[in-house]
Every structure is written in C-alpha cells, then in structure tokens.
Amino acid sequence: MNAPDANTRFAPRHILGIEGLSPDQITSLLDAADGFVALNRRREKKGESLRGLTVINLFFETSTRTQTSFEMAAKRLGADVINMSVATSSIYKGESLIDTAMTLNAMRPDVLVVRHPHSGAVELLSQKVTCAVINCGDGSHEHPTQALLDALTIRRRKGTIAGLVVTICGDIAHSRVARSNIHLLTAMGARVRVVGPPTLIPAMIERMGVEVFHDMVAGLADADIVMMLRLQLERMHGTFVPSLRENFHFYGLDEDKLAAAKPDALIMHPGPINRGVEIDTSVADDIDRSVITEQVEMGVAVRMACLEAVTAHQEAASP
Numbered sequence: 469m470n471a472p473d474a475n476t477r478f479a480p481r482h483i484l485g486i487e488g489l490s491p492d493q494i495t496s497l498l499d500a501a502d503g504f505v506a507l508n509r510r511r512e513k514k515g516e517s518l519r520g521l522t523v524i525n526l527f528f529e530t531s532t533r534t535q536t537s538f539e540m541a542a543k544r545l546g547a548d549v550i551n552m553s554v555a556t557s558s559i560y561k562g563e564s565l566i567d568t569a570m571t572l573n574a575m576r577p578d579v580l581v582v583r584h585p586h587s588g589a590v591e592l593l594s595q596k597v598t599c600a601v602i603n604c605g606d607g608s609h610e611h612p613t614q615a616l617l618d619a620l621t622i623r624r625r626k627g628t629i630a631g632l633v634v635t636i637c638g639d640i641a642h643s644r645v646a647r648s649n650i651h652l653l654t655a656m657g658a659r660v661r662v663v664g665p666p667t668l669i670p671a672m673i674e675r676m677g678v679e680v681f682h683d684m685v686a687g688l689a690d691a692d693i694v695m696m697l698r699l700q701l702e703r704m705h706g707t708f709v710p711s712l713r714e715n716f717h718f719y720g721l722d723e724d725k726l727a728a729a730k731p732d733a734l735i736m737h738p739g740p741i742n743r744g745v746e747i748d749t750s751v752a753d754d755i756d757r758s759v760i761t762e763q764v765e766m767g768v769a770v771r772m773a774c775l776e777a778v779t780a781h782q783e784a785a786s787p
C-alpha cells in the first residue's frame with residue numbers, strides 16, 4: 469500500500485472514536501500504518517516526525533498492550549514520552565479528571581493518550597485542553613485504535629475488508645472493542661454478526677447494522693473472521709452468565725465450534741485472553757489461523773499512524 473499523500477492524509481485534531489469516520493479517513497490511517505509495519509521490522513526503527521514533541525500516557529485503567537505500544541510508537545517517531553502514574557497522582561488527593569487534564573495541559577504536551585473507565589470521559593477531557601487527545605478506551609463506549617489495528621491485521625491477511633463475514637463473539641454489551649469494530653467494519657463494507665447470550669447482547673444492536681445470533685455455531689457458519697471477546701467482569705454489576713464453565717460450553721471458541729467457520733478463517737482476540745473462559749488454548753495458539761500476536765504487532769504501527777495524524781496540523785501551524 470502507498471503511504472497517503474501529505475495533502476490528502478487524514479489529520480484530525482483528536483481521535484476519540486470510529487463512529488462518524490468515513491471509509492476514506494479510515495483507509496488513510498490504515499495506509500499510513502501499513503507503511504510503519506515495514507519500519508518496525510527493521511533493525512533501525514527510529515523516525516523523526518514527532519521529534520521535539522511530548523506525548524503523555526494517562527491511563528486510569530490497567531493496560532499492557534495499548535499503553536506499551538503507544539509509548540513505543542511515540543518513541544519510534546522521536547517524541548518524548550511521559551507515562552503518568554495515576555496511582556501516585558493527585559487524583560488520590562481529590563483532584564478531578566478535568567483539573568488533572570488541565571494541569572497536564574499547562575505543561576504544554578502535544579498529545580494526551582487517555583484511557584478512562586467512564587464512557588464519554590475522554591471526549592469531555594478533549595474539550596478542555598489545547599493539545600491533541602487520543603482515546604485508548606472509555607468505558608464500554610469506544611477503543612478506536614484497537615479497531616484500526618484489527619482492521620489492519622484483517623486487510624493485510626485477506627487483502628480487503630469489504631464483503632468479509634466477521635463474527636464477534638462474547639461479551640458484546642460491555643465491550644468498547646466490539647462497538648468500535650462494528651462501526652469500522654460496517655463502514656468498510658463487511659457483514660458483521662454478533663454472538664452471545666441475550667444478557668450480553670445490547671438491546672437494539674441491530675440498529676448498528678449487525679446480525680444477532682445466540683447460537684454460536686449458527687453465528688460462525690462460513691465466517692471469514694472470528695473475533696473473540698473476554699467477559700468484561702470489571703464492568704459487570706450483577707450476574708450475566710450462569711457460570712464460567714457453562715459460558716465456555718455455549719460461547720467458548722474450541723475446535724468443534726470453529727469447524728463451522730471457513731477453513732481459512734482468522735482467529736482474533738484483542739487481549740488479554742482468558743484461556744478456557746472464552747477461548748480454548750488449541751485455537752488461541754493455532755499457528756495457521758490465530759493472528760492474536762500479529763494484532764499486537766499491528767498495534768504499534770497503527771498508533772504511530774494515529775500520533776502522526778493528530779500532530780500533522782500542529783506541524784502546519786507551528787512557526
């Protein structure tokens with residue numbers, strides 16, 4: 469794929485969600501990320517486009533993949549990176565999210581990379597600061613860079629997204645990954661199915677353009693992509709599944725259920741995976757079909773593209 473031309477590349481002020489992005493804007497980010505995959509596979513990985521800029525990682529929820537890959541992405545583009553330790557911050561002296569963000573903004577960072585447990589919190593914060601903001605997951609609302617890295621993984625493996633049957637299985641109700649992926653995949657012309665027990669499928673989700681299945685084998689029939697999601701226990705208030713064992717029996721991905729999908733179907737999972745809860749080890753580690761570690765690799769490239777995109781207008785504006 470060719471990198472987008474500097475005049476036509478998508479350069480938003482913030483990246484807060486996939487909802488509302490056009491296929492061209494999504495494609496622009498994916499094309500830019502595709503170029504970074506090759507750079508990341510070289511021994512010398514240093515770029516220059518963010519040299520002199522400061523990126524602050526501000527994570528109010530735990531993360532392994534997103535936080536580390538944003539730090540790596542920013543450093544590979546030459547930025548200075550601050551990993552703000554929320555646990556030792558003045559949040560615990562009663563300082564609000566907005567006051568924290570405005571305090572950090574006063575230090576003139578260029579990008580705030582934010583994860584927060586409440587839906588809408590990152591967008592609210594973006595309205596109060598002058599720097600760019602990238603949403604790394606806000607409650608059960610959106611996780612845009614996850615959907616972009618999933619799309620890049622699919623596009624590189626299958627050559628296209630349009631026309632593919634993508635089945636997303638598990639805890640759809642609490643999943644920001646599902647929501648961002650549904651927005652992206654439907655915008656790009658995929659047929660999206662969601663599979664799960666009625667307790668974990670939001671009412672009226674069909675309005676997002678997906679088909680709903682409660683029988684996993686029916687939902688997996690002839691699927692090109694099988695995307696598994698973990699139970700988001702941290703967001704559940706009450707009982708949503710009878711037991712983890714029963715959940716695996718009906719909705720866990722194993723060889724038997726996977727047989728309903730196309731023989732070359734890709735197995736995806738945003739991580740962290742819970743083996744034996746939503747996915748069996750034999751399919752998670754299937755070297756021919758599982759692309760779970762490839763998704764992690766694509767995450768660095770996608771986050772480099774997003775950092776470049778939100779700082780491009782700053783480049784144009786600076787003296």
Ligand code: CP
Pocket residue numbers: 530531532533534535605614738739740
């Ligand atoms: N997929 C994802 O967001 O993983 P982390 O919670 O480890 O960042």
